[in-house]
Amino acid sequence: MPSPVLKLARATEPAWVEAATANLELVLLDHAHCEKKAAGAALRLLFQYPQHGFLQRPIAELAREELLHFERVLGLLEARKIDYRSLSPALYxxxxxxxxxxxxxxxAIDQLLVAGLIEAxxxxxxxxxAEAIAEPALSEFYSGLLAAEARHHRxxxxxxxxxxxxxxxxxxxxxLAAREATFFGDPAAPVRFHS
Ligand SMILES: [Fe+2]
Ligand SMILES: [Fe+2]
Known part of the structure; x- marks a missing residue:
């Protein structure tokens, strides 16, 4: 079972971890796009729901944090000489x-919950x-992001x-978590952060 804190209905299979660690360049590149999309989705909520004042400040903060994550992944890509380029997204x-x-x-409720499940x-x-990557700097990079993403989920x-x-x-x-649990695990799909 995945962590009950995260409200996921199904844990990621070990096969994904194997595929991801064998394709780290792709995963890092896709991760950059995911952080950018997380920021974009947060901004869209701000534009869609000006009438919900209580959303504005926390989601603006979250969007900023996702952009900082995006910049950090861009830094990793540059350090590894991986060209930033577009990538076909996972269907997830x-x-x-x-x-x-x-x-x-x-x-609005569903959009917030869907965003929360993606964060989870x-x-x-x-x-x-973080547990599977042998390279200490990259493993630490991932463990350093966990607290923020868990907070975004909550x-x-x-x-x-x-x-x-x-x-x-x-x-x-x-x-929604039960549906989410069915949207990945296709062995024919290209390796992505959410494949
Ligand atoms: Fe993030
Ligand atoms: Fe996040």
Whole structure:
């Protein structure tokens, strides 16, 4: 079982860790894109929901932090002479977005919970990478990100709770986590942070 703190329904398989550590260049490059997308998704929420004042400051802070993570991964890519380039994304993000209900306030609640689940999965995988990567600097880089990503997970779930109420948010989070657990593990998919 994954850590109960992270509300994931299924732990990442060892096969992903093996594939990721064997393709670290790709994983690092995809990680850079993930941090950038995390910042972009946070900014989109700010533009979509100006009426929800309580979201503004914590999500603005989160977006800034994701951009700092992005810059740090760019630094790693540069140090390793890996060219920054576009990469076909994993289907994971699009599949999760397809779960978002259309009508408000459910749409906002689901978008926050989906963002929270992505943070949880990222956090879980960073921990696995930190444990599996032999190179101390890179392993430490990943263990150094865990606390922030776990905090982002909690923040998104708490914000969703402010819209749905704590009793409304838990069952929906469970449903979305169950869906999330089915969106990876395809051995034919290219190796990505969320493949
Ligand atoms: Fe991040
Ligand atoms: Fe994050």
């Amino acid at each position: 993000g699009a599949r999760l977005q397809a779960e978002v209900r259309r009508e408000e306030p459910r749409r 999965r990222s956090c879980e995988r960073m921990k696995l990478l 923040l998104y779930v708490e914000l969703a709770g402010q819209l749905a109420g704590p009793d409304g948010v838990a069952p929906r989070l469970e449903e």
